[in-house]
Amino acid sequence: MIRLNDISKSYPAGFGRVYVLRHVDLEIKEGDFLSIMGPSGAGKSTLLHILGLLEDPSEGEYLFLDESVQGLNEKKRTLLHRDHIGFVFQQYHLIDELTVYENIETPLLYKKLGASERKSRVADVLDRFNIVAKKDLFPSQLSGGQQQLVGVARAIVARPRVIFADEPTGNLHSDQAREIMSLFRELNEKDGITIVQVTHSEENAGYGKRIVNLKDGVVITRN
Numbered sequence: 001m002i003r004l005n006d007i008s009k010s011y012p013a014g015f016g017r018v019y020v021l022r023h024v025d026l027e028i029k030e031g032d033f034l035s036i037m038g039p040s041g042a043g044k045s046t047l048l049h050i051l052g053l054l055e056d057p058s059e060g061e062y063l064f065l066d067e068s069v070q071g072l073n074e075k076k077r078t079l080l081h082r083d084h085i086g087f088v089f090q091q092y093h094l095i096d097e098l099t100v101y102e103n104i105e106t107p108l109l110y111k112k113l114g115a116s117e118r119k120s121r122v123a124d125v126l127d128r129f130n131i132v133a134k135k136d137l138f139p140s141q142l143s144g145g146q147q148q149l150v151g152v153a154r155a156i157v158a159r160p161r162v163i164f165a166d167e168p169t170g171n172l173h174s175d176q177a178r179e180i181m182s183l184f185r186e187l188n189e190k191d192g193i194t195i196v197q198v199t200h201s202e203e204n205a206g207y208g209k210r211i212v213n214l215k216d217g218v219v220i221t222r223n
């Protein structure tokens with residue numbers, strides 16, 4: 001589903017360039033649950049942003065669903081993102097002015113689905129995640145764990161093939177973290193959604209199927 005061939009990412013610095021990722025090769029098959037680990041500054045977020053089509057590599061080739069991402073114009077890239085990718089953020093990134101219901105509905109509006117289809121899809125995830133009673137509340141009225149449930153609900157409501165999650169439990173207590181990780185496992189095993197998460201936590205990585213370790217922008221181990 002995803003293939004990175006000899007990807008590097010660098011920025012101009014002084015007279016030269018600073019490399020954030022160097023010669024990264026990575027293949028992610030449909031149905032995988034991958035954890036990207038490594039110390040702070042290793043390049044984990046940058047790798048996730050490249051995988052999630054939010055940033056381009058400076059060198060190398062990225063194939064997403066067998067298509068070279070570099071060759072795509074902005075419109076096609078946006079469509080690929082909209083139709084296949086869900087993102088989950090450490091800080092949730094919910095829209096404060098919208099209710100839980102409206103936050104979850106947002107990707108369906110981008111997808112231009114009709115009102116009745118939107119309604120039934122949002123109702124399904126509210127029900128599945130056990131947050132029907134919270135649907136008219138605003139993010140500020142929820143605990144961190146509940147906000148992240150809404151974040152995951154929003155990420156899956158449009159039925160993506162892959163979810164990219166950047167430290168999804170970084171702000172949560174351990175019991176809330178386990179709830180989110182169990183949910184990811186279920187989405188992976190039952191729904192077949194491919195999951196790629198950045199995490200510092202061995203326990204979180206234990207919910208996944210394999211780990212890639214980065215250090216100083218280089219893949220040092222993988223299993």
Ligand code: ADP
Nearest residue numbers: 011018020038039040041042043044045046047
């Ligand atoms: P991690 O997620 O593993 O902590 P990041 O991918 O966030 O690592 O960042 C890796 C390195 O790249 C850091 O040293 C960071 O300062 C640097 N970096 C990230 N974005 C930029 C940028 N836009 N310009 C210059 N350096 C950057």
Ligand code: ADP
Nearest residue numbers: 045049054087088089090091092093166167170
């Ligand atoms: P952190 O993991 O450090 O908390 P965030 O998850 O807050 O970082 O955000 C990571 C990056 O993703 C930020 O640089 C932000 O600008 C970008 N970002 C946030 N929301 C979106 C979005 N909906 N689409 C694309 N990029 C986003």
